[in-house]
Amino acid sequence: MTTNDFLNILGDSWVGEMARGPFWMWPFLENIHFIGLSALVGGLLVIDLRVIGIGPAKYIPMKPALSLIPYVMIAFSLNLITGIIFFCGDPFRYYYNTAFQWKMALIVLAGINALWFWFGEHAKLSTLADGESAPIPAKVIAAASLALWTGVIILGRLIPYLE
Amino acid sequence: MMELFQRIEDSGLGVYIREDPWGFAIALSAHAVGMSMALGVVMVATLRSLNVLKQVPLQAHANLYAVAWAGFFVNLISGIALYSSHAVEYSYQVVFIMKLLLILAGGILFKLMIDSARKYGDSAGRTKLMGFLSLASWLGAIITGRLMAYF
Numbered sequence: 001m002t003t004n005d006f007l008n009i010l011g012d013s014w015v016g017e018m019a020r021g022p023f024w025m026w027p028f029l030e031n032i033h034f035i036g037l038s039a040l041v042g043g044l045l046v047i048d049l050r051v052i053g054i055g056p057a058k059y060i061p062m063k064p065a066l067s068l069i070p071y072v073m074i075a076f077s078l079n080l081i082t083g084i085i086f087f088c089g090d091p092f093r094y095y096y097n098t099a100f101q102w103k104m105a106l107i108v109l110a111g112i113n114a115l116w117f118w119f120g121e122h123a124k125l126s127t128l129a130d131g132e133s134a135p136i137p138a139k140v141i142a143a144a145s146l147a148l149w150t151g152v153i154i155l156g157r158l159i160p161y162l163e
Numbered sequence: 164m165m166e167l168f169q170r171i172e173d174s175g176l177g178v179y180i181r182e183d184p185w186g187f188a189i190a191l192s193a194h195a196v197g198m199s200m201a202l203g204v205v206m207v208a209t210l211r212s213l214n215v216l217k218q219v220p221l222q223a224h225a226n227l228y229a230v231a232w233a234g235f236f237v238n239l240i241s242g243i244a245l246y247s248s249h250a251v252e253y254s255y256q257v258v259f260i261m262k263l264l265l266i267l268a269g270g271i272l273f274k275l276m277i278d279s280a281r282k283y284g285d286s287a288g289r290t291k292l293m294g295f296l297s298l299a300s301w302l303g304a305i306i307t308g309r310l311m312a313y314f
Contacts, residue, residue, distance in 0.1 A: 027313050031306045034198070038305065042203025045230055046219065056226035060219070067218040068207065153199055154192040161188035 007091040019089025026089070029082045036078035037156075041149060043072035048142035051125065051134045062128045099162035103155035110148040117141045164254070171250035180248035187248060193241040198305065200234025205273060205301050212276055212294025214286050221280045221290075258314050262307040269300035 010016055019025060049057035050065040087094050094100045121138040128134060134142075155162075171177055180186040208224040210216045246253055253259045276293035283289055 027310060031309050034195075034305050034309055035202075035302060037195075038199050038202035039206050040203075041199035042205075042207045045200070045203050045227055046207055046224070049227065049230065055229065057230075060223045060226050064219040064223060068216060071207075071210075071216055149199075150196055153195050157192040157195045158188055161185075 003095070004092075007095055010088045010091045013088055015085055016088035016091070019085045029085055033079055033082045033086070036075045036082065037153060039075035040072055040079065041153075043068040043075060044145060044149060047072070048146050051142035052139050053133055058133070059131055061130050062132075062134075063126055066122065066126055094159070097159055097163060099155045099158040103152055103159070106148050106151045106155065110145060110152065113141055113144050113148060117145070165251065168250040168254045171247050174247055176244060177247035177250060180244050187245070190241045190244045190248075194238055194245060197234040197237030197241060198308075201231045201238065202234075202301055202305065204228065204231035204234070205269070206298065209273070209276065209294040209298035209301075212280065212285060212290045213298070214291075217286070221277070221285045225277075253311070256311060256314065258307040258310045262304050262311070265300045265304040265307060269297050269304055272297035272300055 019029065046060060046065050046068050050060040050062060117138070121135070121141060125134055125138055172181075180190055204224065204227045207216055207219070207227075208221060211219055211221050211224065272293050276290055276297055279287060279290040279293050
């Protein structure tokens with residue numbers, strides 16, 4: 001089976017047909033995708049800016065900040081699901097789109113970065129006192145997280161422009 | 164009024180954003196990044212008032228209000244650029260006017276939520292109500308903004 005056969009199967013699937021279904025479906029999914037992206041970034045801003053410790057953000061208590069991780073995961077899941085539906089709705093357009101390819105690469109990097117945070121730094125961070133500085137590797141991960149997700153948003157927005 | 168909108172559209176900024184191959188795309192990208200900053204903070208704070216993300220006190224989110232403001236100004240500037248490129252069309256677009264009103268309402272209600280939290284507590288009835296209405300207004304602003312491409 002070639003890649004194009006696979007893309008055809010996705011496009012012909014019920015998910016693809018649903019995405020191209022009633023006229024309101026695409027804008028409805030886009031709205032969920034935009035709300036999900038705002039929620040994702042909101043949670044990350046609390047966690048990452050606390051870890052980086054820029055300005056007043058270092059006074060956010062660390063443990064409560066880390067409690068937003070499930071919220072971030074829910075927001076990401078919303079966008080993963082709506083994203084998969086978009087992809088099935090128009091698979092050839094996305095698969096061969098430069099901005100989309102880079103967006104996916106950055107999401108994979110952001111995912112690896114998040115795993116590194118979870119397994120390497122999370123336990124150490126949860127014992128930090130209020131206002132206490134996080135270890136340098138954790139700060140680097142947090143800064144990378146914000147940079148990568150900003151890139152993801154920009155590349156997503158450029159999909160119609162960077163074919 | 165029509166003449167004024169036409170003049171905005173014919174301005175250097177309007178022509179640049181509309182006709183440069185990257186003008187509109189760059190302004191839109193900035194608008195999405197600014198949205199995520201402002202709305203991201205608004206969502207965690209208003210959801211706190213609704214007892215959804217209750218481990219983080221509203222007072223802690225106050226440390227991020229500068230980030231929300233930064234996102235708001237990114238969007239004010241990129242929004243003016245986007246508006247100038249199609250000023251005539253947008254000025255008469257119902258969803259665009261609704262979007263502006265929802266942003267205004269969302270901002271005022273957010274301030275009322277903060278004031279109420281300070282006076283009566285993070286999950287007092289009044290704080291919850293203002294938080295809920297602010298969140299609804301801001302989500303409405305996202306939705307009407309996105310729908311500008313369709314209506």
